[in-house]
Amino acid sequence: MKARLFSSDRMFRILLLLCTLVVPVVAVAIVSTLIANSTEAFEQFGFFGFIGSADWNVTAGSESYGAFSFIAGTLYTTFLALLICAVLALPIALFCGEYYPGRMVSKMLATVTSLLAGIPSIIYGLWGFFTLRPLVISLGLSEVGCGVLTAAVILAVMIVPYAANLSIEFIRMVPNDLKESAYSLGATRAEVIHRVVLPTAGAGIFSSFILAMGRAIGETMTVTMLIGNTNNIPQSVVDTGNSMASVIANQFGEADGLKLSALIAIGLTLFTITAIVNMIGKILIKKARV
Amino acid sequence: MTNDMKRRIVKSHALHYGVCTIAALTAVPLFLIVLKVLVAGIGGFSWAFFSESAPSVYKTLIGEEGGIAGGIIGTLLMLLTASAVSVPLGILAGTFMSEYKHKKFAAMVSFLTDLLQGTPSVVLGIVIYACIVVPTGGYSGFAGSIALGIMMLPLIIRSTEEALNIVPTTLREASVALGASFPTTVFRILLPNAFGGVFTGVLLAISRVIGETAPLMFTALGCASVRWDMTKPMSAVPLMIWEFWTDANLQELVWSAALFLLLLVLALNFLAKYIEKRFT
Numbered sequence: 001m002k003a004r005l006f007s008s009d010r011m012f013r014i015l016l017l018l019c020t021l022v023v024p025v026v027a028v029a030i031v032s033t034l035i036a037n038s039t040e041a042f043e044q045f046g047f048f049g050f051i052g053s054a055d056w057n058v059t060a061g062s063e064s065y066g067a068f069s070f071i072a073g074t075l076y077t078t079f080l081a082l083l084i085c086a087v088l089a090l091p092i093a094l095f096c097g098e099y100y101p102g103r104m105v106s107k108m109l110a111t112v113t114s115l116l117a118g119i120p121s122i123i124y125g126l127w128g129f130f131t132l133r134p135l136v137i138s139l140g141l142s143e144v145g146c147g148v149l150t151a152a153v154i155l156a157v158m159i160v161p162y163a164a165n166l167s168i169e170f171i172r173m174v175p176n177d178l179k180e181s182a183y184s185l186g187a188t189r190a191e192v193i194h195r196v197v198l199p200t201a202g203a204g205i206f207s208s209f210i211l212a213m214g215r216a217i218g219e220t221m222t223v224t225m226l227i228g229n230t231n232n233i234p235q236s237v238v239d240t241g242n243s244m245a246s247v248i249a250n251q252f253g254e255a256d257g258l259k260l261s262a263l264i265a266i267g268l269t270l271f272t273i274t275a276i277v278n279m280i281g282k283i284l285i286k287k288a289r290v
Numbered sequence: 291m292t293n294d295m296k297r298r299i300v301k302s303h304a305l306h307y308g309v310c311t312i313a314a315l316t317a318v319p320l321f322l323i324v325l326k327v328l329v330a331g332i333g334g335f336s337w338a339f340f341s342e343s344a345p346s347v348y349k350t351l352i353g354e355e356g357g358i359a360g361g362i363i364g365t366l367l368m369l370l371t372a373s374a375v376s377v378p379l380g381i382l383a384g385t386f387m388s389e390y391k392h393k394k395f396a397a398m399v400s401f402l403t404d405l406l407q408g409t410p411s412v413v414l415g416i417v418i419y420a421c422i423v424v425p426t427g428g429y430s431g432f433a434g435s436i437a438l439g440i441m442m443l444p445l446i447i448r449s450t451e452e453a454l455n456i457v458p459t460t461l462r463e464a465s466v467a468l469g470a471s472f473p474t475t476v477f478r479i480l481l482p483n484a485f486g487g488v489f490t491g492v493l494l495a496i497s498r499v500i501g502e503t504a505p506l507m508f509t510a511l512g513c514a515s516v517r518w519d520m521t522k523p524m525s526a527v528p529l530m531i532w533e534f535w536t537d538a539n540l541q542e543l544v545w546s547a548a549l550f551l552l553l554l555v556l557a558l559n560f561l562a563k564y565i566e567k568r569f570t
Contacts, residue, residue, distance in 0.1 A: 012473040016389070019382035020399055023447070026440055027402040030409065033417045091312035099309060111563070112317050118559045119323060120501020122528050123548050126535060127323045157319045190302035218410025220504040221532070245412045245504070252416060252508055264420065267413045278408035 030271070038265035040258060041065060050265060056231040058259060065262035067269055069233045073241035074270070076234050077152045077223060078216045082209060084156035089163035089212075093205065096164075097171030098197055110168070117161035125225030128154040133226070142238035146228035149237045154222050163212035170204030170288060171197060207284030214278040218270060220245040244270040324552065331549030334542040343516045344530060345540065356540075358547050360516040361530040367520055368431055368510065369496060372439035377492055380443050384450025384488075385476055391455070407444035412504040414440060419508040431517075431524030434510025441505060442495040449491020453484035486569025490562045497558035501551055503528040527551050 042050055045065065053066025092113060096106040132153060133145035141149065174197050182192045198205070228240025229250050242250070244266050252263050338357050345356030383399075390396045414437050422433045457480055465475045481488065499505075503526075506512075511523040512533055531547050534540040 009472045012471075012476070016382050016386035019379050020386040020396075022379055022443070023383065023399050023402050023406065026443070027405055029421060030406075030414070030417050033420050034413070037420045088312060088316060091309040092316055094309045095313035099306065109313055109316065112320055115556065115559060116316070116320050118497060118555050119320075120503075120528060120551055120555060122501065122503045122531050122535075123323065123327060123552055126531065126544070126548055127326055129535075131322070131326055160316065188298045188302035190305040191298065193305065214408055218408075218412070220410065220412040225535070245410055248412050248416060249504060249507065252419075264416055267416045270410055271413045274408055274410055274413075275405055278404060282404055 034264060034268040034271060038261055038268045040261035041265040044258065044261075050262070051269065054233055063258055065259065065265075067244065067262075067266050069231055070242050070244045070247045070266060071269065072233045073148070073227065074217055074243040074245070074273075076148050076237075076241065077155060077227065077243055078213055080148060080152035080237060081155035081159060081216050082213055084153060085159050085163055085212060085216075086209065088156065089160050089167060089209075090205075092160070092164040093167035093171050094193065094197075097168040097201075098174075098193060101172055110165070113161040113164050116157065119158075121158065121219060121221040122225075124154050124158055125222040128222060128226045136238075144228060144240065146226055147238045147240045148227065148234045151223045151226040151243075152237075154226060155216050155219060158219065158222065159212040159216050162215050163209050166208030166211065166285070167201070167205045170201040170208070173204070174200045203284065204288035207281050207288055210277060210281035210284060214274055214281055217277060218245055218274050220249050224249040244273075327545060327549050327552050330541070330545035331547075334546030335549070339543070339546055344514050344525070344534075345543070346514065356543060358527060358530050358543070358550065360513060360525040361527040361547065362550075363516060363518065364431060364434075364510065364513070364524040364529070365500065365526040367518070368435040368438055368506075368524065368526060369500060371432070371435035371520065372442060372499070373492070373496065376439040376442040376446060376495075380446025380492075380495075381450050381481070381488060383443075384447040385454060385480070387447060387451040388454035391451075403444045403447050406440065407448070410504075411437075411441060411502055412507075415505040415508045418505070423509060429509060429511035429523040431510055431520035431522065434506045434524060434526065435520070437505035437509045438499045438502065441499045441502065445495035445498065446491055449494070450484070450488050453487025453491065454480055456487070457483045486566055489569070490566045493558050493562040493565070497555050497562070500558070501528050501555055503532050507532065 045053065050065065051067055051071065053064070054068040054072075055064040055066045056069065057064040092109060096109055100106045128150060129146075132150055136142055136147075136150050137145040178196055178200060179192050182196045187195065223243045224246035227243060227246055229242055229246060230240045231242060231247070232240075234241035248263050248267055248270075251259070255263055340357055340362065341359050342357030343360045344358065387396050387399060387403075418433055418437045418440075422436055423429055426433070461479055461483060462475055465479045470478070506526050506529050510526060510529065512529045513523045513525040517524055527547055527550060531544055531551070535544050537544075
């Protein structure tokens, strides 16, 4: 029997293909829109001139835009958040993956962490502003309460689920005979964790933190509400600043002309950095899973 | 027991207790956030809160309370529109990905799906602004729903793909052996058997975008009145929080809106968990 040219089978496969094509189309549209709308700024200041300059002057006539303070602000908040996140996520991963795997407490803890991932970022921002900020002020850390530290603390709580969930998986994958041989040599539990579990699962844990970092870099609302929104390079952990995402959120609304282009250029930079970080994370995870 | 050994055992116990303590601490932020939102927001729940439009500056001054009806309707309409397009599209694309997983094209789409999923939502907002809002001449509910739809798409594709991948091959072989066509196999055998995973994925995708503010700020913009027309600027619950959160007179409205949003998200998450358990 010969297959008909327009059999329902074939039509359906074409329909599936068409639906799938939406993904590349959207991806190309995003990248080309970002590039097309940011050329004005990149042409004006040059690629490295834009990325490397910390000048952000909106006064008409002497307009000058550079993304460096915001890149610095993003890196600052992200790394600080990752540091705090590691302190929280590693114990969770050990608890659920090594000490009590498959037990009721672990399942409850996993539910709690996954619920943390579900809370909308604007609610984190509200809570951070009205609960954490007064605390930062009363501790005398900073006068305004907003700043890199405040944003990073909330950001850390937000990315804990992403870092913890994957780390649990990798810790559970550590072969039992490896651990048992260490025990049989007289190692204590802490030593097994230190010498066997963490080194074996290390690559996977590291890659899950890279993926969590990808989330932290692009997080917008929380950082916008908590970082203080000043166009400078943060000088200390309690100084105010702006991240790439927060400067877009704050200034895009009333922007036009060169400023609009500069903000879209920051968007392109943010997109590129996030994409690279996520890509590295995915590759590392694939390698760690083998 | 030697002293050295005692020291090692004590160290091991210390790590155990340390891990337990910090792990338990994770529940603290969740508890504190839910508690704060609940305490600050529950008082504002009233009929007016759900049925009235946002208060104007003047109304706020004379102490009249407003509501978030405009935001609720905007969120509902935009979510419905986004889901109406992204859910079928995502399920069919996910079917393709699971069906052709060893093809080069599928690997490329898989890579791009990751790229889309990782795109910061604020970037998506400015892209839709440049692509849709500027050419169509203004902010609109449709522009907002496109942004939300694009955010949902990769999540639905991934969950569908994963759910289909764990459907036993024997089932599909049995279907093909009985002479069922490919569409019949997909709609009568594969998708129904993957229903739990697919539906959970859809719910989680909705719960993820329902609280999104950044992609709506430059697309749907927000609107002070209750509006059903999606070709005009439109409000959403998170947008209303963003609009009023610094207004000292409207703190109760802001926290009530936050509570409403939080309850929605938690309900969707629990429903997703239940369905996952029930059907897999």
